[in-house]
Amino acid sequence: MNAGPSGFQNAPVTKGLVFICGIASIIAATQGRASFSSLSYQAIVKKLHLWRLGTSVFVFSSTSELMFGLYLLYYFRVFERQIGSNKYSVFILFATIFSTLFELMILVLFKDSISGGLAPGPYGIIVSLFVPFFLDIPVSTRFQIFSVRFSDKSFVYLAGLQLLLSSWKRSLIPGFCGVLAGLLYRMNIFRIQRIKLPKLVASTASWLFAPLVSGGSSTISSRRTATRETIDAPLGQQFQGNLVAPTMAESEEAISALVSMGFDRSSAIRALAQARNDINAAADLLLNSHSQ
Structure with a gap:
């Protein structure tokens, strides 16, 4: 499976998450x-070290966990490109x-039976993305x-397995909890898949983390601005109007990214032409058309 264009193009949330986890x-x-x-149990319930609820999400406890964890976070940027940065957040x-x-x-439930506590790190995020x-x-x-026999997905599963087994039950338990969280999102509990961050929150986060995600952001922002009217239009009008042809180099990368998400090539080309080569916008158009 091809995860799309290399780097963090159209994946600012992933870029910020990888940077924060790596540095922390x-x-x-x-x-x-x-x-x-x-x-x-001792730290959270008895000592009330509630700050660990935040730090445990971003800090890996070993070099191997850090390497495999950051690789998987980076690889799964394909989902941010597919559903957009707001919904991915x-x-x-x-x-x-x-x-x-x-x-x-x-x-x-188990109190002191888990020696050393649970392994820190964004296990819940990473494993839930396997769903x-x-x-x-x-x-x-x-x-x-x-x-x-192997497939192009096999090595991603192997990386996930290595991460899960890195600290045995200390890492297996957070992984299991990640699977449950991923399944709940899949079941659309609380209609979570329809929720988006308020514009004020999204713009504030964008301003705060601008230094982390500045690479290529001006190009992406200009493309999103150019396609905003198209995305906000009724579905029946989204594939009408003038098509703006992107450059060939950019178009091939974007087409490959959409094909890797499971869309056929001809539909990807039409969506990219309408969305002016914005992968997020094209993916939205394709997803919306498939849901009708």
């Missing part, structure tokens, strides 16, 4: 405080909140190595 993990490791970010918040709640419930990865992303390539 490195700082915690150099200060020898990675273990102080884990969730445990809602998904991140939903997965974080519900996976953390499930972890707290397990800690209260749409498994259900929505098709296999495009199959091959064999020493008579063992």
